[in-house]
Amino acid sequence: MRATNVILSAVVATAIACMHNRSTGGDAEHGRLPENMYAGGADCGGRSAFRVAAYNADFFILRQPACTNYEKPFLYLIFGRDRALLFDTGAPTIDVATPVDTLIRQWLARRDQRSIDLVVAHSHAHGDHVAGDSQFVNRPATTVVGRDTASVRKFFGIVQWPTAPSTFDLGERVLDVIAIPGHQPASIALYDRRTGIMLTGDTFYPGRLYVRDTAAFARSINRLARFVRGHHVTHMLGAHVEQTSTPSVDYPIGTKDQPNEHRLDLAPAQFFELDSAVQSMRGRFRRLALRDVTIWPQTP
Ligand SMILES: [Zn+2]
Ligand SMILES: [Zn+2]
Numbered sequence: 001m002r003a004t005n006v007i008l009s010a011v012v013a014t015a016i017a018c019m020h021n022r023s024t025g026g027d028a029e030h031g032r033l034p035e036n037m038y039a040g041g042a043d044c045g046g047r048s049a050f051r052v053a054a055y056n057a058d059f060f061i062l063r064q065p066a067c068t069n070y071e072k073p074f075l076y077l078i079f080g081r082d083r084a085l086l087f088d089t090g091a092p093t094i095d096v097a098t099p100v101d102t103l104i105r106q107w108l109a110r111r112d113q114r115s116i117d118l119v120v121a122h123s124h125a126h127g128d129h130v131a132g133d134s135q136f137v138n139r140p141a142t143t144v145v146g147r148d149t150a151s152v153r154k155f156f157g158i159v160q161w162p163t164a165p166s167t168f169d170l171g172e173r174v175l176d177v178i179a180i181p182g183h184q185p186a187s188i189a190l191y192d193r194r195t196g197i198m199l200t201g202d203t204f205y206p207g208r209l210y211v212r213d214t215a216a217f218a219r220s221i222n223r224l225a226r227f228v229r230g231h232h233v234t235h236m237l238g239a240h241v242e243q244t245s246t247p248s249v250d251y252p253i254g255t256k257d258q259p260n261e262h263r264l265d266l267a268p269a270q271f272f273e274l275d276s277a278v279q280s281m282r283g284r285f286r287r288l289a290l291r292d293v294t295i296w297p298q299t300p
Pocket of ligand 2: 071073129202239240
């Protein structure tokens with residue numbers, strides 16, 4: 001645990017030192033994406049802890065190591081003045097509470113603040129994004145949002161699901177919450193107005209975009225594309241990387257060691273390309289490899 005803390009401190013210090021040198025453009029709060037968040041291979045090699053990177057002092061990216069689960073999902077921890085939000089809790093089986101608590105403790109220490117509430121929410125309800133929930137259920141000052149659509153709707157106050165977004169304020173940090181069912185019924189995207197980052201879960205990431213409900217997916221992608229066109233979106237960050245750095249080529253399902261993987265972040269232009277491809281299928285979905293993502297319809 002001590003080793004983890006040392007690594008986290010070093011990463012955070014480096015990122016904060018760099019954050020004033022990098023611009024994301026527009027009025028967005030500056031930050032820096034990691035060049036690489038390599039998740040390691042099948043062998044933990046004595047280091048089974050989450051990889052952690054600071055986008056800036058209030059926005060953190062965590063990645064589950066491959067040796068604990070081939071899905072190696074990405075999680076996000078975002079701080080506002082009044083509360084922090086953890087977006088997803090990972091796949092089985094790993095300690096996620098310790099790195100999250102460490103980041104929160106370090107954040108509080110930097111601000112000379114005693115405590116901050118934590119909200120644990122999910123990009124969607126699949127098992128590789130909610131497995132760590134139980135580690136937060138009895139944590140003080142913590143709310144774990146339910147995984148079903150009704151709970152998500154209620155918590156975020158989405159009156160017209162899925163057509164109208166709602167907002168959720170962490171305290172001087174407003175997130176737009178956009179329902180995007182299709183990959184899974186309770187899928188949501190989060191848009192962070194401060195950094196301009198859009199978190200897209202399994203609906204949009206460099207890899208296989210599994211489509212369970214094709215009609216809902218097509219509408220969600222189109223609705224999200226309209227939102228992206230109307231906002232300053234700096235980066236679109238999803239929950240996995242399965243693509244290689246070679247265009248249109250993905251790693252086989254179950255691959256743990258991905259030394260030449262695609263970078264995590266995608267841009268609005270790549271999302272518009274997905275929207276065009278999805279809409280041109282006119283409801284007749286087929287597997288299609290675009291440059292950075294693969295549309296992958298699944299039969300129910
Ligand atoms: Zn999923
Ligand atoms: Zn997933």
